[in-house]
Amino acid sequence: MTSAHSPLIFITGASSGIGQALAARYARAGYRLALVARRTAEIRAWADAQGLDERRCGVFGADVADVDSIVAAGQACMAQMGLPDVVVANAGISIGMDTGVREDIDVLARTLAVNNTGLAATFHPFVDAMRQRGSGRLVAVASVAAIRGLPGHGAYCASKAAVVAYAESLRGELRGSGVKVVTLVPGYIDTPLTRRNRYAMPFLMKVDDFADRAHAAIEAGAAWRVIPWQMGWVARLLRIMPIALFDRLLAGRPRKHRQSEA
Structure with missing residues (x-):
């Protein structure tokens, strides 16, 4: 049973x-x-x-790419429902790009606006209030794509690498305040976002199984969690793989759909 005193979670990108x-x-x-x-x-x-x-369940409309819009949604949440115990910056987009195509530079700008600026703006309304309360969890949803740059995925890989670095910085800033920063690093999860991918997706995980494991990581206040665990080993291997071997491995790999191919 829930009541007005039950804990509260704020989640962006919650429609699917x-x-x-x-x-x-x-x-x-x-x-x-x-x-x-x-x-x-x-x-x-x-x-x-x-x-x-x-x-x-309160519902708040916002465009995460618009800073004032997502900040207003956070403020409305606090006014109507109170200060959340958990904030999950989950909203994100993933579109392929080709730097030689002018319209794809706009794709890069939009991706960074949603996946990075939007993530920081999602946390912004809550940071000081959580610090004053002495508790809370700020959850940044990154991706294994943050580990190395994949051909045709420049916008997405760059944005998710930035999520990892930003969350690490924020974790250091909030150390000792009681506010935890949790970085979730999903591998391939079966969602509408991944079903159109035209390349192999090893260790593909059902989204409900991901949610169970993410819930456990968030409640534990884990600083970093790769889900599923098998992708954690893939991430370790990618980090140490020599550049020449990595480039050969990725040669000819199908690329993510670009905006004009959607």
Whole structure:
């Protein structure tokens, strides 16, 4: 049973995929939900189907790429539901790019705006209040794609590498405050975002299984967690792989769909 005193989680990108699966997992754990996306009607329909009324699930519309929009959503959450115990900056986009194509430079700018500036703006309304309270968890959703740059994935890989570095910086800034910064590093998770990929996805994981493991990592306050664990070994190997071998391994690999191919 949940009440006004139940813990609260704030999740961006909650209309599908990882965000929606995390919302369902935390609802089962007795949390109240503050869910954010541009498609608010879809979130409300999902919440109604789960039997989550407005006392248990608040819905906030925002474009994470617009700093004022996502900051306003965070402020509205605190005004209506209180200060969250957990904030998950999950919203992200993944589009292939070719630096030789002018329109793909705009793709890079949009990707960084959503995946990086939007992530920091998601945390912004809550940082000082959590620090004053002496508790909270700020969760940054990165990707194994952060480890090495993949051909055709320049925007996504760069943005997720920046997520890792940013979260590490923030963790150091908040050390000793009681506020934990958790970096989740998913491998391949079965979501609408990955189903269009035209290359092999080793250790593909069901999204609900990911949510279970992510919930455990967040509740434990883990600084860094690769999910599934097998991709953690892949990440270690990628880090130490010589450049020449890495380049040969990736030669000819199918690339992510570009915007014009969507």
